[in-house]
Amino acid sequence: MSDNKLFGTDEAEFAKPLFVPIKRRSFFMYAGATAGATALLLAGCDDDDDDNTTTTGTVSLGSGDVGVLNYAYALEQLEAAFYAQIVATPYTGITADEKTALTAISRHEAIHRDFFKAAITAAAPTQIIGGLTPDFSKVNFSDRSSVLNTAKTFEDLGVAAYNGAGSLIKTNDYLLIAGKIVSVEARHAAYIRDLLSNGTFADSTVVDNNGLDKAMSVADVLAAAQPFIKDKINGDNVGK
């Protein structure tokens, strides 16, 4: 069991490099491009192999590290918009303590959003996704249970998304920053869960028998997030 969990990664992942045609970025890596060239590379890695031109109305996250950054930026936009709404229209019966904490979380998510926007703009100005339009029509913002259960979904999803995306990141600085954010999302998740039911901060619905949190693929995360976003998101090439 545990052995399999740690070592039994899908062989497909290992075999993948054998089947994927060498893309422009890969070529540069093999050619010995250094970290310093990465920004240039990301900027130059454009429409031709990035699938940025897609059906009208669809937002493509792009490929490689920029794709991962756009992926995170999309999720942080969603979270920031959600918490901003909570702060603007607090649910019935909100306590002072809850209001303080949820306001703090709204600031954290806004900082994450603004950080990614600035970082992607600096690294790959032509490839950053625009502002997304959230769809919170299924959330009743006056109802505590509706709000906190949605928050739980977003926070657990955020943790699983970052956990799953870590191994897709090629640049060390980005990996470290993703690590700095995911643990804050996990702290949020634990707090929200405890608000709903004290002691559920890491219950068996999110932590398995090996003591591991979830790690989800880009496709699975986007499928779960899509109902809350009006724009259609395409993450097919994230990390590739």
Added chain:
Amino acid sequence: MNLFQIIREIEKVDPEIMDRLTHRRSALTALGDISKKMALAAAPIAIGSAFNKAMGQQTLSNVNDVLNYALLLEYLEEDFYAQALSATTLSANLSTGSAALGAIQTIKAHETAHVALLKSALGSAANPRPASFNFGTAFATYASFLTFAQAFEDTGVRAYKGQATKIKDAGNPNNVLTTALQIHSVEARHASHIRYMRRAAAAGSISQFGWITNAESNGAPAAVYGAGNPAATFPAEGNVVQGGLTLTSVGGNTYTAAEVSEAFDEGLDNTTVVAIARSAATF
């Protein structure tokens, strides 16, 4: 806590520690300065930062080293909670059926699972469990126990985070990176809950939430929230600069330094982490 005992312990694993320190007195002087500002129970851990300045940075050379380092921390955490669950001084607070007992049992079970997982991953390369962990007066009171627990969990989060790029650079064999991240976020969930338990137990006198504001330790050892080595890679938890961007003003919005510090946790190098662990527990 016997400080000379701590130094002797570190000498066992690092015979050159005294060469690295300019001289012993300077380390103890640094400790004295810091301990005046800290709660008594927290004082021993300050020595970690004194050693930290004298020692090198990341010293783990391969993935097995990283996993054994993680295993040591998990041994420590597992033993810490096992001792807490059997401490008569805590039985009134960790009473049968209480939320507190349930939470500590949940956390303990996760640490046990982490030990098993890391041991199975390492196989014959797994380091043995230390003969014993002595946590001194950690279990004397419920407040002290929770303070130590917060220190260990917040340190654990920083420790795993600090190894992510190391695993990646080693080629991420068997996707160990994902597994490490999955443990890392569980430790963060633990930290959040323990911090909230402290807030509840202190009935308002500790204003912290589940996240880390600035580098505030609230009675936990200051070194847990301090800078690692190198500080440029592992800044203190109060850091407000990420990816070269000062985030108190970004994207046309302004945020307080406290808010920015809360939004990002920071990593720590293994040398600093082990020094912190060895100053909080004898093993």
